[in-house]
Amino acid sequence: MKFFPIFLRTEGARIVVSGGGETALAKLRLLLKTEARIAVHAAEADPRILDWQQEGKLIWHPRPVSATDLDGARLVYAASDDAAEDARVAALAREAGVLFNIVDNRADSAFITPALVDRAPVVVAIGTEGAAPVLARRIKAGLEAWLPAGLGARVREADAFRPAAEALPKGRARRRFWDDAFAGLLDGMPGPAPQLAPLLETHKAAATAAGEVLFVGAGPGDPDDLTLRARRALDRADVVIHDRLVPAPILELARREAEIVEAGKTGFGPSTPQADINGLIVDRAARGLVVVRLKAGDPSVFGRLDEEIEACEAAGIAWSVVPGLTAASAAAASLGQSLTRRGRNSELRVLTGHDVKGLADHDWAALARPGAVAAIYMGKRAARFIQGRLMMHGAEAATPVSVVENAGRPEERILSATLGSLPAEIVAAGLTGPAVILLGLAPRAAARSVPALREVAR
CATH class of the missing domain: 3.40.1010.10 (Tetrapyrrole methylase, N-terminal domain)
Known part of the structure; x- marks a missing residue:
């Protein structure tokens, strides 16, 4: 994360904007939604800036930014459409220790302004660290369509009621109250807002309930x-x-x-x-x-x-x-195999390599039959014991065995072996993560595409 997202207090703070053209106007339209004191510095200013000054929304200074203009400033926007002037203002801000943004120049900016969805006091900021502003705008459009226009009014009402809600114990009781207070708000507001006072009384009665x-x-x-x-x-x-x-x-x-x-x-x-x-x-x-x-x-x-x-x-x-x-299903998916198959196995055994008493014993004769399939958890250290028991009961050394380490994770590894080579293969591979041993299953060639498909799914 190159840019850390924060919500900066602007109430009463001074924000300096260098520039009086279209670029500055775009930032001013956003900044005028705040409670900041805005100072605009430009030799010439767009008529709309002059109108905003007449309305008392900002102060226009018909001159460039100087070092003293930045004393006590919270933010600086360099938006003059002149690269040299913007760089000069940024240097002054850096020297003064004031956060600055050079519009359309993320590489040299100390901060960047995200795309915003404004349902004040609910504000959603969307950032792509400047890498994909078009995508940020598309996300913004989707959120604006989803968040109802009445969201802000409901939240302001709830904020005013917050002192009364403190009668509930901190933690779960309060969270459940607010969950119910905002119920349906993001589902198209299907009905009238719940009355907060009666809702609070209901939650007070339930506050002593067990977890x-x-x-x-x-x-x-x-x-x-x-x-x-x-x-x-x-x-x-x-x-x-x-x-x-x-x-x-x-x-x-x-x-x-x-x-x-x-x-x-x-x-x-x-x-x-x-x-x-x-x-x-x-x-x-x-x-x-x-x-x-x-x-x-x-x-x-x-x-x-x-x-x-x-x-x-x-x-x-x-x-x-x-x-x-479960890991057995994830491991089989990564192999491209089915845990059961008509004509091959009519049962699936899920085993553990060891239990509270040590190495676990099982029905080795059934597991040694041709076509048997078993998922063996916690079996890495028990591999030689499992191999010996199965071969003692007639299992072929050539029986396919797959070991899937970190099944379903990005760092997944698949080890293809046979029953005869299983212990040596596990040692040679140096497996350190949790692993599932799939007796009777070998990886399909197509399984190589699974990690790529997983990335696409993300």
């Missing part, structure tokens, strides 16, 4: 693979308790005010005890908070979901499950 827990599947790691329900859950969350495998781009989708807590578990490594995780979930929900327990993949696949649900039920806390895309 709730949402067990949410984060998918394999790409934010594009999140479900809409998962996104909405992150929008509501007061607390997000997440697995180690949930990446930062997904955590960034949570509300900025939400508490983010890692409750990580690492195979054959340090882990947060399950009892501690259960206690953390129950503690936060008992405070009346919305808790999102965010699990990589799908909560119901090797996520200890039952244990955490039972802790909630024992504490009398409401809960629900938001399913997610």
Whole structure:
């Protein structure tokens, strides 16, 4: 991010504009919407500038900008349509420590002005860092069509009511009140605005309600693979308790005010005890908070979901499950393969390479049959054990095996192997990320196009 977006206070501030032609006029039309004190410097000024001065909206100085004109200024616009003069004014501003913009010259400007959607006091700023102004205008047009004309009036009414709403406890109770206060506002305003005073009384009565827990599947790691329900859950969350495998781009989708807590578990490594995780979930929900327990993949696949649900039920806390895309499905998609196929396998087994007791045992005879397909989670360190058990029960060394590391993520890697070469291939590849072993499946040649398609989808 080369330009950091901020909303700068302009009430009573002085803004200096150098120039009196069309370029300056374009900026002045925008600046006149603020409560700033505007000074225009130009030897000659467009008649509209003179009209605005007559109306008391700005002051015109019929001379160039000098260094003393910038004392105490908040912003400077160099808009004279003269490159040399604009550079001179920019140099004065830089020397005075005042933010400056040279119109249509982002390379030399200290700040740039975004495209704006004005529904004051709601203002939406759209920036492309100057790289695509036409795109910014198209986004602006779309937002203007979406945001209703009455938005500003509703927000001003709500702002006046804000002191009364402080009777509600901070956090979730107030957010729910304001959610209801603005209900339907961005859906074409289908009905009359809710009356805020009666709505507040309703929310006061509900303010002491217990919290709730949402067990949410984060998918394999790409934010594009999140479900809409998962996104909405992150929008509501007061607390997000997440697995180690949930990446930062997904955590960034949570509300900025939400508490983010890692409750990580690492195979054959340090882990947060399950009892501690259960206690953390129950503690936060008992405070009346919305808790999102965010699990990589799908909560119901090797996520200890039952244990955490039972802790909630024992504490009398409401809960629900938001399913997610599991890593096995993402891995098969990247291979270009189906997990089941008529005439090949009529069942799919989802296994773990190790459990709480160590290396996990399974029905190896069934898995060793020709055509069997299995998705093996947490199997990298158990690869030699899995290979030995399968071949002991008759599996062919040539059985195709694929290992998909970081399935569905930009850094995904696909390792094509056979059962006979599997342990050596995993060691040679130096896999460090989470991986799914797909027994009985080899990558299709077309799978090479999957990363490109994923980029196009973004």
